[in-house]
Amino acid sequence: MNNDKIVCIIPARANSKRLKNKNTRVLNGKPLISWTIEEAKKSVSIDRIVISTDDEEAVKIGLDHGVEVIRRPEELAMDTTTTAEVIFHALDLLKEISYYPGHILLLQCTSPLRKAWHIDEAIKYYLDNLSFSDSLISVSKSEHPPWWLKKISENGLMTDFLEYDKEEYKRSQDFPETFRINGALYLAKTEMFRKFRGFQTPKTLAYKMEALDSLDIDTEIDFLFAEFIMKTYYSCQ
Numbered sequence: 640m641n642n643d644k645i646v647c648i649i650p651a652r653a654n655s656k657r658l659k660n661k662n663t664r665v666l667n668g669k670p671l672i673s674w675t676i677e678e679a680k681k682s683v684s685i686d687r688i689v690i691s692t693d694d695e696e697a698v699k700i701g702l703d704h705g706v707e708v709i710r711r712p713e714e715l716a717m718d719t720t721t722t723a724e725v726i727f728h729a730l731d732l733l734k735e736i737s738y739y740p741g742h743i744l745l746l747q748c749t750s751p752l753r754k755a756w757h758i759d760e761a762i763k764y765y766l767d768n769l770s771f772s773d774s775l776i777s778v779s780k781s782e783h784p785p786w787w788l789k790k791i792s793e794n795g796l797m798t799d800f801l802e803y804d805k806e807e808y809k810r811s812q813d814f815p816e817t818f819r820i821n822g823a824l825y826l827a828k829t830e831m832f833r834k835f836r837g838f839q840t841p842k843t844l845a846y847k848m849e850a851l852d853s854l855d856i857d858t859e860i861d862f863l864f865a866e867f868i869m870k871t872y873y874s875c876q
Contacts, residue, residue, distance in 0.1 A: 644686040645762065645826075646733065646740035647679050650725050651701075651748055652716050653694035657857055662748045663696040666862065667869040672697055674751035676704045681755035684762040685744065691729050723836050730829070743832050745825035749856040751865060753823045753848075761824050761846040768844055773835075774827035775844040776820055779853050784814035818845060821853035 651662040651672050663670045672690075679688050690701040691709045693716035701708040709729050726743060733740070744762070746753070765775040786808065788800035808814050824846060825838040832838060851872070856862050
């Protein structure tokens with residue numbers, strides 16, 4: 640195994656369920672997937688970039704960008720297909736050409752505001768702390784305390800999802816700081832990914848990102864908001 644090699648895998652399924660063909664849809668002048676490919680190529684830490692897709696348009700875009708493309712079989716392009724299964728498939732094909740990366744970086748197309756410096760900063764943080772960790776996942780600060788989540792009964796009455804002392808915790812700033820996984824970056828030792836069949840292990844580092852930088856596109860509103868941010872906020876920086 641090439642323990643110092645980091646392979647970047649970018650999954651891009653054709654028929655996304657909530658937002659059809661979102662990975663190749665044009666966002667602020669270029670296909671959504673292009674934003675991730677271009678930032679991955681700018682990274683000084685990635686050894687190899689591979690796109691896993693069943694989408695012919697994504698294949699063309701990937702090849703136009705000069706990156707490797709793995710054509711995903713139909714059985715790995717279903718609504719029920721897990722990201723882990725897609726990664727295992729890519730690793731198996733790379734193994735056939737005697738490429739054994741020591742680390743796996745997952746970059747999802749749906750985080751177009753994630754930049755190359757985020758990628759390199761996260762990788763450096765991960766590599767600097769390998770002595771006591773197995774993986775890294777990017778997070779953003781929670782917008783609201785999770786204790787404010789509620790369950791609603793059949794008759795419409797609310798109950799707490801998480802119990803807490805309402806006398807002690809009355810305002811959002813009274814609660815301890817919490818973070819949510821934002822979907823922008825996932826990184827792990829290959830052996831640990833295989834062992835746990837995913838990126839989260841008992842020794843997973845958190846890489847903190849700003850909410851805007853890690854905006855995740857899952858719906859039409861998300862897409863329109865990302866385009867608005869790109870054309871206004873980021874264009875002014």
